[in-house]
Amino acid sequence: MFDELKRELGRLHGRQQFSVALPSDADGYYDRECPSPECLCQFKVHEDDWRDKVRNEEVFCAFCGHAASSDKWFTQEQIEHAKAAAIAQVRSRIGSAMRRDAQRWNSRQSRSGFLRITMSVKDGPRHHLIPIAAAEPMRLRITCPQCSCRYAAVGAAFFCPACGHNAADLMFHQTLAGIRATLDALPGVRAAIPDRDTVETTARLVIENGLQNAVTAFQRYAEALHEKLSAAQAKPRRNAFQNLIEGSNLWKTATGKAYEDYLSPAAMAALARLFQQRHLLAHTQGVVDQDYLTRSGDTAYRVGQRIVVRDTAVRTGLQHIESLASGMARESP
Ligand SMILES: [Zn+2]
Numbered sequence: 644m645f646d647e648l649k650r651e652l653g654r655l656h657g658r659q660q661f662s663v664a665l666p667s668d669a670d671g672y673y674d675r676e677c678p679s680p681e682c683l684c685q686f687k688v689h690e691d692d693w694r695d696k697v698r699n700e701e702v703f704c705a706f707c708g709h710a711a712s713s714d715k716w717f718t719q720e721q722i723e724h725a726k727a728a729a730i731a732q733v734r735s736r737i738g739s740a741m742r743r744d745a746q747r748w749n750s751r752q753s754r755s756g757f758l759r760i761t762m763s764v765k766d767g768p769r770h771h772l773i774p775i776a777a778a779e780p781m782r783l784r785i786t787c788p789q790c791s792c793r794y795a796a797v798g799a800a801f802f803c804p805a806c807g808h809n810a811a812d813l814m815f816h817q818t819l820a821g822i823r824a825t826l827d828a829l830p831g832v833r834a835a836i837p838d839r840d841t842v843e844t845t846a847r848l849v850i851e852n853g854l855q856n857a858v859t860a861f862q863r864y865a866e867a868l869h870e871k872l873s874a875a876q877a878k879p880r881r882n883a884f885q886n887l888i889e890g891s892n893l894w895k896t897a898t899g900k901a902y903e904d905y906l907s908p909a910a911m912a913a914l915a916r917l918f919q920q921r922h923l924l925a926h927t928q929g930v931v932d933q934d935y936l937t938r939s940g941d942t943a944y945r946v947g948q949r950i951v952v953r954d955t956a957v958r959t960g961l962q963h964i965e966s967l968a969s970g971m972a973r974e975s976p
Pocket residue numbers: 677678679682683684704705706707708709
């Protein structure tokens with residue numbers, strides 16, 4: 644009575660290939676994940692551009708520029724989704740084979756008989772394809788100025804996935820505008836949350852994230868400007884431009900000008916303090932150590948205290964970063 648099922652199982656025996664449609668989000672973007680173990684950052688690429696502009700041989704990570712062939716960019720969620728969808732296809736084929744068996748069995752039962760045995764097969768819920776993270780639209784939408792590939796990322800992305808173009812200039816200005824917009828939204832956030840503790844925690848996170856993103860955006864921009872000027876020289880160490888003094892020295896070697904040539908001593912001191920505070924946020928969760936006191940010259944804290952970053956300090960920092968960056972950009976060929 645299980646002839647159909649046996650036949651179907653025979654067909655399923657061995658290696659099987661299933662094609663599973665990759666769902667895009669509501670705006671037509673695919674989720675992608677960098678395969679480099681140091682990065683694993685997620686970004687999005689428009690489905691049309693993934694098909695038409697991205698080459699199979701080489702795709703670039705929007706954050707770190709890592710290059711790999713186009714079949715290496717599935718997110719963990721997409722891999723899980725593909726597994727579940729393949730299992731659902733197997734289940735549905737077995738299910739319909741069993742249903743055919745059941746129909747045949749039922750049709751052979753005599754209707755006038757004293758005892759009737761029927762079989763029915765019930766399906767489980769069908770696996771629906773829901774766009775991954777559709778609920779969380781990523782904030783920055785970028786169109787590559789070089790090849791017009793559309794991609795998106797949270798925070799800041801620098802490389803075009805299709806052509807690898809470093810859109811540092813565009814991203815630098817967009818990121819700074821984004822930080823200002825988030826700080827501007829803070830009073831509204833404060834008003835909307837009734838609980839005081841939550842308000843303060845949220846505000847602190849927004850301000851500290853703003854500082855960290857501002858320094859990263861400057862770092863990437865400075866790296867890109869520096870690379871254009873000194874392509875022949877040895878590449879500076881990773882994150883060299885996160886450090887104000889080290890970055891200024893590199894810049895001086897490349898152009899003959901140091902950061903002090905673009906900023907007043909007061910602005911330099913304020914920026915040095917903010918860059919050191921970013922370092923604390925990234926490495927000590929904001930707890931002051933002796934290194935910080937020595938390098939920043941900040942006399943407001945003792946070792947062991949937690950720094951407090953004000954939104955006014957971040958806004959002033961954004962202005963200094965902009966002045967510094969526009970001075971540096973003028974040296975660029
Ligand atoms: Zn990456």
